[in-house]
Amino acid sequence: MQISKAIIYGTIATWLGRRSDEKKTHSWICYVRGAHNEDLSYFIDKVVFVLHSSFENTNRVVSQHPFVIAETGWGQFDIIIKIYLKGDYDQPLVTVHPLKLYQNQTQNIPLTRKPVVSEQYDEIVFINPKPELLEILNAKPTQENNQVEEEVQVDQKEPDFEQMTPAQILKYNQPHFTIFDINESKVTIEKAIQIVSQDILADYKKKNHQLDTEIQELQIEYENLQNKVTQTQQ
Numbered sequence: 001m002q003i004s005k006a007i008i009y010g011t012i013a014t015w016l017g018r019r020s021d022e023k024k025t026h027s028w029i030c031y032v033r034g035a036h037n038e039d040l041s042y043f044i045d046k047v048v049f050v051l052h053s054s055f056e057n058t059n060r061v062v063s064q065h066p067f068v069i070a071e072t073g074w075g076q077f078d079i080i081i082k083i084y085l086k087g088d089y090d091q092p093l094v095t096v097h098p099l100k101l102y103q104n105q106t107q108n109i110p111l112t113r114k115p116v117v118s119e120q121y122d123e124i125v126f127i128n129p130k131p132e133l134l135e136i137l138n139a140k141p142t143q144e145n146n147q148v149e150e151e152v153q154v155d156q157k158e159p160d161f162e163q164m165t166p167a168q169i170l171k172y173n174q175p176h177f178t179i180f181d182i183n184e185s186k187v188t189i190e191k192a193i194q195i196v197s198q199d200i201l202a203d204y205k206k207k208n209h210q211l212d213t214e215i216q217e218l219q220i221e222y223e224n225l226q227n228k229v230t231q232t233q234q
Contacts, residue, residue, distance in 0.1 A: 003126045003137050005043060006035040009081055010119025013101045016072070017113065024072040026101045030079050031068035035121070041065040042139045043086055050080035076101050085124075087133035093124065 013028035032047050034040050047067040049060040052075070060069045076099050082092040100118035129137060 001128055001134075003129060003134075004123045005040075005126070005137065006121065006123050007040065007083075008033050008035060008119050008121055009095065009097055010117065011079070011097065011099050012118075013099065013116045015101075015113050023074055025074045027070065027072045028099060028101070029068050029070045030081070030097070030099070031066065032081065032083060033066065033068075039065040040067065043136050045084045045086045047084070048082040048092070050082065052077040083124075086136050088130060095120075095122070 009030075009032045011028055011030045013026045015026055016024065030049050032040070032044070041064060044067065046061060046063040049062070049069050051058045051060065051071070054075075055071065055073075062069060078096050078098050081095050081097060083095075084092045097120060098118070100116055103116055126133065126137060
């Protein structure tokens with residue numbers, strides 16, 4: 001038996017403007033969330049974010065939804081993300097995600113205060129999970145947990161991201177990836193096969209018609225030759 005759970009992990013960074021402290025030019029968050037922003041705490045026990053050594057308390061532990069931390073700084077670095085699962089799992093799943101502060105990574109010059117989103121889609125695959133874990137994995141997030149609790153006012157043209165909580169920033173910035181839908185892909189492939197088949201059939205009919213025409217012309221030419229031979233013999 002194999003069960004897969006989709007997760008998204010990444011960072012969202014916002015430039016604090018030209019008047020910001022040179023050591024705190026950006027505010028940013030790092031997170032682990034569901035593919036639809038759902039609560040993953042029904043199978044994730046905690047997430048540990050390991051930051052650069054220049055930060056105080058480099059190991060940030062988050063034991064409840066939303067699994068997100070917030071910080072300010074000026075430099076980019078790799079964040080180690082350790083995901084601890086519920087059930088009989090002693091060792092965490094470990095991945096690394098680079099903190100991205102700039103849209104243009106070659107110039108490192110902020111041109112806008114629009115958030116810079118950098119996130120990755122992944123799947124946690126459980127192979128032959130034990131009955132206790134299987135029960136956990138088969139559980140579904142409740143409707144109440146399926147939404148980020150804090151609402152965000154998005155009617156303004158440029159929300160004040162500095163005043164938002166990490167949960168509100170996640171709510172405002174929906175996942176930036178395309179979710180693979182096997183049923184939708186199957187329909188698309190079937191349509192493609194149908195179109196290609198129709199093209200092949202049309203091409204075959206066209207070539208077949210050309211062959212029929214050539215055969216008819218050869219038959220006429222053959223009959224003409226036979227008539228000439230008959231006339232010569234007479």
